[in-house]
Amino acid sequence: MDVVTGKIIPLIRDTRAEIDFSDLLNTHMCEAAVMTAARVEKTSEEELGTKRKSGILQNLKTRAMYLTDPTHKIMFHYTPKHASWLNQIEIWFSILVRRFLKRNSFTTKEDLKVRLYGFIEFFNERMAKPFKWAFKDRPLQV
Numbered sequence: 001m002d003v004v005t006g007k008i009i010p011l012i013r014d015t016r017a018e019i020d021f022s023d024l025l026n027t028h029m030c031e032a033a034v035m036t037a038a039r040v041e042k043t044s045e046e047e048l049g050t051k052r053k054s055g056i057l058q059n060l061k062t063r064a065m066y067l068t069d070p071t072h073k074i075m076f077h078y079t080p081k082h083a084s085w086l087n088q089i090e091i092w093f094s095i096l097v098r099r100f101l102k103r104n105s106f107t108t109k110e111d112l113k114v115r116l117y118g119f120i121e122f123f124n125e126r127m128a129k130p131f132k133w134a135f136k137d138r139p140l141q142v
Contacts, residue, residue, distance in 0.1 A: 004130060006129040034063050096119075100119045
């Protein structure tokens with residue numbers, strides 16, 4: 001999601017592997033997210049190490065430390081698990097369920113993909129706008 005415009009950037013794939021989400025991860029500390037940041041930071045292979053063995057890739061803690069390093073050009077900020085309502089993509093998923101999934105049935109995976117792309121195109125043209133944040137007991141509005 002482009003939070004400035006509220007438009008959805010579709011990422012629809014047949015799989016749900018780590019690499020599928022390397023550009024979008026904000027709640028995970030996967031190897032693909034580290035590698036994406038490492039290309040920008042020009043981090044050496046020696047510093048990166050090996051997943052589950054050494055270096056930055058060794059475990060979740062070492063990956064999190066790297067991804068949240070304030071000296072980097074790319075610094076990840078993680079939404080607390082207990083504050084999922086702050087996550088704008090969760091709001092988008094709610095819209096998707098209410099306005100698309102609940103009102104439809106699909107005969108094939110390809111049918112779902114085609115119609116989902118169509119809904120995203122419609123949403124981006126007619127409905128997308130930045131979310132207006134409210135604080136004092138007022139709900140978040142779209």
